Amino acid sequence: MLVSAIDHYINAVVLQGEREAREDGSAVVEAHHVLLAIAVHEDTAARRVLVEAGLDRQAIRDALDREFEHSLNAAGVSLSSFGSPRATPDPRRRVGMGASTRLALERAFAHATGKKDLRPAHVLIGILEAEVGTVPRALALAGAERAGLIERVRQTTATEHW
Template sequence: MTAFDKYLHAVIVRATHEARDDGSATVEAHHLLLSIAAEREAIAHQVLTSAGLDHRAVRDALDREFEHSLRTIGVSPAAFDLPRPSRASEQPRMGASARLALERSFSSVVRKKELRPAHLLLGILQAQVGTVPRALALAGVDQAELVDRVRQTLSNEDE
C-alpha cells in the first residue's frame, strides 16, 4: 500500500464519520473536504489553512451554505428550532459528488504512483457546481485562487 493509498483510506474513513454525524446516507465531496481539513499532516491541509479553512471554518461555511439553500426556497432556519441531524444508522456509501472528486483527482496524474494528498484536494476544488463551490463562495474564498495554490503546491513538490 502506497503512502497515498494510506492517506486516501484515512480521509475516506474520516469522511464516512463526518457523513454519519451529519445523518447523511452518502459520503459527499464536502465530507471529503472536512476530512482533509481535519488531517494535520498533509500538504493539502496546509493549503486549506493558508486560506483560512481549518475544520471549523469549513464546517461553518457548509452550515452557511445549508442555511442559504433553505432561504433560497423560502425557509428561514431561524424561524424553526431545527434539531441536529440524527446520526445515520447505516454505513454511508460513496455519493456522486465524492466519486466525481475522486475521478478528477485520479485523472490529474498519468500514473497512480504520482498521486499525492494535494491531488485529492484539487479534485474536490475543481467542482464547478455543488455544495463545496457554494460554501466556498459564501465564505468569501476565491475558489480559482485556491485551485491555483494547490497546483502551485504540486508544482513545488515536483521540483
C-alpha cells in the same frame, strides 16, 4: 499486495468523511465531507493550503452550515423558523459513496500522471474543481476564491513528498 501512501491517505480521508457524513445524518459521503476530512488530516500540503486560506475544519463547517441555511432560504424556508436540532449520528450506519465524491476522485486521478504520482493535493484539487454543488457555494459564502485556491494547491503538487 503493497499498499501505497496514497492508498492509506485516501482510505483515511474517506473514513473520516464517513464520520462527517454520519454526524450530518447523511446517507452518503459527499465531497464536502471529504473536504472536512482533508482539513483535519495532518502533515499534507492540501491541509496546509486550506489552513493558510483560513479554511480549517471549523471554518469549513461554518461555511457549510451557512450554505445549508442559504439554500433553504432560496427555497423560501427559514431554518430559524423551525429550530430543528442537528441530526443524531448513528455510529453503526454504513454510509455509501456519493456522486460528488466519486467525481472528485476521478478528477484527482486525472491530474496525476499515474497512481504512483497521485498526492493529497490532487484529491483537494478534485474537490475544488467542482463548478456546481455544495462545496463551491460554501466556499463562495466563506469568501474563498476557488481558482486561487486551486492554483495554490497545484503549486504544491510539484514539491509534495511522502
